[in-house]
Each structure stands twice: as structure tokens, then as C-alpha cells.
Amino acid sequence: MEDDSSSKYLVSKLLGLHTPFYRLRTLNKLFSLDSSLIYVKYEGINPTGTHKDRAARAHVARAIQLGRDTITVGTCGNYGAAISYFARLAGVRAVIFVPRSYENSRVDEIKRNGARVVFVDGTYEEAVMLSSRAAKANEWYDANPGNSTDQVSFEAYSSIAWEIIRDLGDAPFAVGVPVGNGTTLVGIYEGFRRAYREGLATRVPRLIAGTTSLGNQIAVSWSKGSTTPIPLSPSYVRETPINEPLVSYVSFNAEEALRAIYDTNGRVYAFSDEEMLEMSLMLKAVERIPVLPASVASLLALKSFIKEEEVDGSLVAVITGRWRKIKQ
Ligand SMILES: Cc1ncc(COP(=O)(O)O)c(C=O)c1O
Structure with missing residues (x-):
């Protein structure tokens, strides 16, 4: 073997x-x-x-390979914490969309990781859709589930x-x-x-x-x-x-x-x-x-x-x- x-x-x-x-x-x-x-x-x-670190690390690496300077995701906390952590390590900008109702310690952690937090007046699903839309409009790397990545x-x-x-x-x-x-x-x-x-x-x-x-x-x-x-x-x-x-x-x-x-x-x-x-x-x-x-x-x-x-x-x-x- x-x-x-x-x-x-x-x-x-x-x-x-x-x-x-x-x-x-x-x-x-x-x-x-x-x-x-x-x-x-x-x-x-x-x-x-959490296991979200596995995906986050891979997406940040892929964003760098593709020459993107910004990565985005919609999150209720864990995935955003993971993306912002690996983005900071790699020197990539992170823009994290979070439903306003989720303001919690995970969101504080995302901010401490230097990510920009965009609060969304809506559900998690809407935060994901807005993040994906922003990725398309701004040529950011889209790490959301349900798309080409x-x-x-x-x-x-x-x-x-x-x-x-x-x-x-x-x-x-x-x-x-x-x-x-x-x-x-x-x-x-x-x-x-x-x-x-x-x-x-x-x-x-x-x-x-x-x-x-x-x-x-x-x-x-x-x-x-x-x-x-x-x-x-x-x-x-x-x-x-x-x-x-x-x-x-x-x-x-x-x-x-x-x-x-x-x-x-x-x-x-x-x-x-x-x-x-x-x-x-x-x-x-x-x-x-x-x-x-x-x-x-x-x-x-x-x-x-x-x-x-x-x-x-x-x-x-x-x-x-x-x-x-x-x-x-
Ligand atoms: C701790 C934890 N367990 C399970 C899940 C569900 O994972 P998935 O959305 O990949 O099904 C999540 C998603 O955020 C999570 O944070």
C-alpha cells in the first residue's frame, strides 16, 4: 500500500x-x-x-490561489468565526454577513479577527444570499454553501x-x-x-x-x-x-x-x-x-x-x- x-x-x-x-x-x-x-x-x-475550520482553511487557500483579496460568507456564527480566523492568518479581507438577531460572542470573535461584519435584518438564509450577491458584485471569493465553490x-x-x-x-x-x-x-x-x-x-x-x-x-x-x-x-x-x-x-x-x-x-x-x-x-x-x-x-x-x-x-x-x- x-x-x-x-x-x-x-x-x-x-x-x-x-x-x-x-x-x-x-x-x-x-x-x-x-x-x-x-x-x-x-x-x-x-x-x-468546530469542524467549520476545515472548510474555512480550504476556502481561504482557494481565494488566494484565485487572486481574490476578499472572502465573504453568511453565517450564524461558527463558520464566520472560522473564515475570519483563517482570513486574518492569510492576510485576506473578510466580510461576514450575520443576521442581526445573532449578535453574540461568536460575532465579537469575528470582529476581533478583523473582519467587517454586515448585519442583516433577516434570516440566516437571507444573510447567505446577500453575501453571495455581494461576492458577485464585488468579485469577492464566495465561501457560502450552495454555489460553485x-x-x-x-x-x-x-x-x-x-x-x-x-x-x-x-x-x-x-x-x-x-x-x-x-x-x-x-x-x-x-x-x-x-x-x-x-x-x-x-x-x-x-x-x-x-x-x-x-x-x-x-x-x-x-x-x-x-x-x-x-x-x-x-x-x-x-x-x-x-x-x-x-x-x-x-x-x-x-x-x-x-x-x-x-x-x-x-x-x-x-x-x-x-x-x-x-x-x-x-x-x-x-x-x-x-x-x-x-x-x-x-x-x-x-x-x-x-x-x-x-x-x-x-x-x-x-x-x-x-x-x-x-x-x-
Ligand atoms: C457546530 C455545528 N454543527 C453542525 C453544523 C451543520 O453543518 P452543515 O451546515 O454542514 O450541515 C454546523 C453548521 O454551522 C455547526 O456549526
Whole structure:
């Protein structure tokens, strides 16, 4: 394996970020898993605390390659923090569109990173659309999901799959992913698919999406058995400080995410804020892993999956974000 092009590709994927991989010893017992093992791919140690750093770093690099001096994104916090952090490191200007209602510590962090913050009187989806429009008008690099630079994000998130394969020795039976736009899930899927094609894994895992029960386009489309995104109105969703990374009336990569879920015989499960909060507190208490509550939708999804399906191999939940106090 050492000298072929596949292993060179794998090695190149593994340079740079490599986040921890933990076995959940106590939760394994609580989930009553006998022969299968459950692991966490923990993205909280990334420079700004979430997996968004993977995509942000790649987009800033691409912006530089294309000779763009400004990068823009619409965000509810985490992605904007990541883009502004890597833009500052690289000396690229960042213009971050944020819904006014999201004024929080993440926005302060974006400003401290030297980015220009444009407050939008509207939703996250509107902030993304305004940011994309500004990119076109000003020839800025557009790092938003749902446009021609998507492949950069998918490629960046595919490194999560490669790292899991390296740590586990093969692809797991199923992977749980927290889902908002679906970008992360699609990237992870592409990584596993490529590893399988190149003979570096014996299977493509079943992709299990976890999201909020208060409105997500991928979850709604899935629950209605649709393979294409079902349009939702903004009033369909209810956003809270806990579910904001997951809630969406437009999931900008819904089409690709649904394809990945259907292709792998995956599932989508949706959870209340209380369920996510409770699981995040449990992870912190019994496994000593500090997390952002929304990200444990992945683990909750695997828990639901185990109840419904026969499991044949390891399970991995992608958990992201460091713990921070939620203002009520
Ligand atoms: C912590 C966290 N988890 C999950 C997600 C959802 O990721 P995606 O939009 O790629 O589905 C986000 C998105 O911002 C996030 O910040």
C-alpha cells in the first residue's frame, strides 16, 4: 500500500488537521452495545472549536490561489468565526454577513479577527444570499454553501472520513453527522466513497443524519420520502440558541445530502433542544468531552438508529464545537 497513488492521496489528506478519535466506554454500556463499539470524532480542538475550520482553511487557500483579496460568507456564527480566523492568518479581507438577531460572542470573535461584519435584518438564509450577491458584485471569493465553490467544502470535510479510516483501520458501519445545510455530511460521504473506490476501506458507511425537530429541510424532505428537497417557508422553522447551527428552511446542500443518505441506506433523525442539551451534559459528565449541544444530534441519531436496525460493526459520531454557556 505504501507506494501507490492511493496511499499518497491518503497521506496528503492527513497532513495538517487531525482531530481526536475517542472510544465512548461508558456510553457504550448505556447504549447496550455488546459487539459493536461507539466512537466520537471530536472536532472541538480545531482552532475556532468546530469542524467549520476545515472548510474555512480550504476556502481561504482557494481565494488566494484565485487572486481574490476578499472572502465573504453568511453565517450564524461558527463558520464566520472560522473564515475570519483563517482570513486574518492569510492576510485576506473578510466580510461576514450575520443576521442581526445573532449578535453574540461568536460575532465579537469575528470582529476581533478583523473582519467587517454586515448585519442583516433577516434570516440566516437571507444573510447567505446577500453575501453571495455581494461576492458577485464585488468579485469577492464566495465561501457560502450552495454555489460553485461547494466542492472546496466537500473536499475539506472529506478529510474527516480519511482520518476515521486511519484511526479505525477501516470505514465504520455507520457514521452520525450533525446536519444543517448538509455540507459536512456530503463531504464525509465523498471521502468514504473515494476511500472505498481506492481500496482503502471495505465499505461506505451508512450515513445517519441528526438534526433539530424544529425545522430542517433535509429532515422534512426525508420524512416525506422525497429524494429531492421539499420547499419550506421561513415560518416552518423555529430557531433557538441551541438549535441554530441545524435549523434551516433552506438547507443549501440538501440535494447532495439527500443523495448521500439514500445512496448509503442512511437515516435522518430529529431531536428537541432538551434532548440535545441532556446528551451534551451526559457526554461532559461521563466521558469528559465538552461539546456544543447541537452537535450531539449525531450521537442521538446513532442511538435511535441502533434501536431500529441491526448493527454490524463500529459506529462513529462526529461531534463538534466546544462547550459554551447558552444564554437563556
Ligand atoms: C457546530 C455545528 N454543527 C453542525 C453544523 C451543520 O453543518 P452543515 O451546515 O454542514 O450541515 C454546523 C453548521 O454551522 C455547526 O456549526
